[in-house]
Amino acid sequence: MANHDIKGKTVLIAGGAKNLGGLVARDLAAQGAKAVVIHYNSASTKAAAEETAAAVKQAGAEALTLQADLTSAAAVEKLFTDAVAAVGRPDIAINTVGKVLKKPFTEITEAEYDEMAAVNSKTAFFFLREAGRHVNDNGKIVTLVTSLLGAFTPFYAAYAGTKAPVEHFTRAAAKEFGERGISVTAVGPGPMDTPFFYPAEGEDxxxxxxxxxxxxxxxxTGLTDIEDVVPFIRHLVSDGWWITGQTILINGGYTTK
Known part of the structure; x- marks a missing residue:
């Protein structure tokens, strides 16, 4: 049987600078990961990425920060090839990248839709493609989606709608990569107590x-705390390897399917 321990493994986290991605980076380093690659999107998150990298190193793992806008296939491919050149092929690849928009359906512009699709769907698709090319046999791949995929709600057509394809991307990848022992899952947290959540929501x-x-x-907080999500991701990329091709809603009973 393959070794599903985190110790000695190489990890790549897209959106790993802060919030949930940053906490996952710290956690997997503390669990004995050998190296953690921390992707961040832009200069505005560089300081957070460096802070996370310092925490990863303090935990005893090698840390590498890489900046990229992942809304093109070429950028995602470069992220993986640069990571492999620096620290070797990843055993664990986690994509936490996402963008939220709360707006009435009839007011969403084409430009807004295109941006949401690029961040939430296209990035996820090509992250899974490159993970399939570069992740080691018996590896683990996780993509962050949203618990709104289990909801019947207005105003999130562009957000939940562009996250929804990731469910099928996950199933297809799980089938195709399974013969190599690679498990592929999607994780859908409830509304999280992070700066990602509040700007889109009114007080009510x-x-x-x-x-x-x-x-x-x-x-x-009443919301999903990122500390409550991290143990599930840790489980999925280690002993929970037998769970594959599924979307796991981690939300304290916020929605269900």
Whole structure:
């Protein structure tokens, strides 16, 4: 049987500078990963990426930061080839990249749709393609989606709608990569207590989301805390390898399928 321990493994995290991606980087380093590649999107997140890299090194792992706008296939390909050249082929590849838009369907512009599709669908597609090319046999691939994929709700057509294709990308990749022992999963957190969440929501919506999950009263914020998501990702990329081709909603009972 293949070794599914995190110790000694090489990890690549797209969107690994801060929030959930940054905490996953720190956690996997603490679990004994050999090297963690931390991707960040732009100069505005460079400092956060360097801070995460410093924490990864303090935990005993090698750290590499790489900047890229991943909305082109060439950029995703370069991210993987640069990572492989620097630290070797990844055993674990995690994509946390995403963009949210909350807006009435009839007001969404073509430019807004194109941007949402590029970030949420196209990036995910080509990340999975390059992971299939570069991740070692018996590796693990995880993509972040959203618990809104289990919701019947207005105003998120462009956000949830451009995350939805990732479910089928995940199933197809799991089937195609499975013969190499690679498991592929999607993780859909509920609304998370991060700066990613609040700008899109009004005060009333924030109040609703903080009470909408079955376990809201047991959460420190009422929302999904990133600390509650990290252990599941850790499990999926190690002992949970047998879970593949599925979307796992981690949301305290916010939505279900």
């Amino acid at each position: 919506a924030v109040a609703y989301h903080k009470t909408a999950a079955a376990l809201s009263k047991c959460s420190k």
